[in-house]
Amino acid sequence: MGAKTIAVLTSGGDAPGMNAAVRAVVRSAISFGMNVYGVMRGYNGLLNGDVKEMNMRSVSDIMQHGGTALFTARSPEFNTPEGVKKAADFCREKGIEGVVVVGGDGSFRGARDLCGAGISCIGVPGTIDNDIACTDYTIGYDTALNTAMEMIDRIRDTTESHDRCSVVEVMGRRCGDIALNTGIAVGAMATLVPEVPYDFERDIVERMKAAQRTGKRHYIIVVAEGVGHTQELTERIQAATGIESRATVLGHVQRGGSPTLRDRVVASRMGYHAVELLNNGASNRVVAMKGEQIVDFDITEALNMPRIFDENLYRVSARLSI
Ligand SMILES: Nc1ncnc2c1ncn2[C@@H]1O[C@H](COP(=O)(O)OP(=O)(O)O)[C@@H](O)[C@H]1O
Ligand SMILES: O=P(O)(O)OC[C@H]1O[C@](O)(COP(=O)(O)O)[C@@H](O)[C@@H]1O
Ligand SMILES: [Mg+2]
Numbered sequence: 001m002g003a004k005t006i007a008v009l010t011s012g013g014d015a016p017g018m019n020a021a022v023r024a025v026v027r028s029a030i031s032f033g034m035n036v037y038g039v040m041r042g043y044n045g046l047l048n049g050d051v052k053e054m055n056m057r058s059v060s061d062i063m064q065h066g067g068t069a070l071f072t073a074r075s076p077e078f079n080t081p082e083g084v085k086k087a088a089d090f091c092r093e094k095g096i097e098g099v100v101v102v103g104g105d106g107s108f109r110g111a112r113d114l115c116g117a118g119i120s121c122i123g124v125p126g127t128i129d130n131d132i133a134c135t136d137y138t139i140g141y142d143t144a145l146n147t148a149m150e151m152i153d154r155i156r157d158t159t160e161s162h163d164r165c166s167v168v169e170v171m172g173r174r175c176g177d178i179a180l181n182t183g184i185a186v187g188a189m190a191t192l193v194p195e196v197p198y199d200f201e202r203d204i205v206e207r208m209k210a211a212q213r214t215g216k217r218h219y220i221i222v223v224a225e226g227v228g229h230t231q232e233l234t235e236r237i238q239a240a241t242g243i244e245s246r247a248t249v250l251g252h253v254q255r256g257g258s259p260t261l262r263d264r265v266v267a268s269r270m271g272y273h274a275v276e277l278l279n280n281g282a283s284n285r286v287v288a289m290k291g292e293q294i295v296d297f298d299i300t301e302a303l304n305m306p307r308i309f310d311e312n313l314y315r316v317s318a319r320l321s322i
Helices: 018-031 044-048 081-094 105-116 141-161 177-186 200-213 230-241 251-255 261-279 299-304 311-320
Strands: 005-010 035-039 051-053 098-103 120-125 165-170 190-192 219-224 245-249 285-290 293-298
Touching: 005 018, 005 044, 005 081, 018 035, 018 098, 018 261, 044 081, 081 105, 098 105, 098 261, 105 120, 105 299, 120 261, 120 299, 141 165, 141 177, 141 219, 141 251, 141 261, 165 177, 165 230, 177 190, 177 219, 177 311, 190 200, 200 219, 200 230, 219 230, 230 245, 261 285, 261 293, 285 299, 293 299
Parallel strands: 005 035, 005 098, 098 120, 120 285, 165 219, 165 245, 190 219
Antiparallel strands: 035 051, 285 293
């Protein structure tokens, strides 16, 4: 028997496209004859009773906006056995039988715990990092990639005009996917990711000198946040090569902005799939994308899957960047 009353929340770092996922959950739920609540500020809304009943119009005009209309939070209180019990008790009080959690791996751990406390949960991957092992794609990734690319193109203009080296840090706490893809798209001379250790002399200094001998006069180096020490690295490059160097940390600009078509469509498909699962009585699942197909996995199995780094793409990047 499927859930009759469900809720939707967004949790962890926001990502462009989360609004399209919320809209899809609300509209699908209503079309299946369910009642649906929007939970404010991630798991905090379940702890503080901050929920609102949604109707068809509650999610009008939000899809084109970045951020999340439900707001988001990282909730330390929920991340305790007492917090999970309190949230589950609140759901029971409200008659909420199922919760769709749009967020990253941390949020899925929370969803798994809430399932353990008796509430059916479905995870929908929403994070710009693309760092969730079970899915080829996370909502927000495409928008973040395009924003980072556009920003680095701008940095290139000034880098070129000054014959400089620019070291640009992009987001990705433990995952080099944003760095690797934007590095290829902007023609970076080197791309550093947390998955592959690098050697300063071999991978940076010697490459720059070799490129210089072919006539190159300006350089873009893309570094994933997870590699760290971007300012220090920039100073070392200037000291070792004599080439004037500047560091730019792109930061949260990558998390904002109107979502791309891909993010809106994938988010809509995933949100619909999540509600279909709850309507069929499923629980403890994560929605994922494999190739172009929307599929789902058991949350615990999904959280235990190892992330596979795209070695082939890394090789392409290394060959082209000089
Ligand atoms: N191991 C865990 N058990 C229960 N809840 C968790 C756990 N890890 C994270 N959460 C909850 O999910 C929220 C979001 O997780 P976080 O890792 O910050 O972001 P993301 O979901 O984007 O990876 C946390 O603030 C916390 O409330
Ligand atoms: O919003 P905050 O707390 O500054 O977090 C920054 C982190 O959030 C992210 O943008 C997304 O990470 P999550 O998906 O785990 O929330 C990371 O790339 C970055 O390291
Ligand atoms: Mg995370």
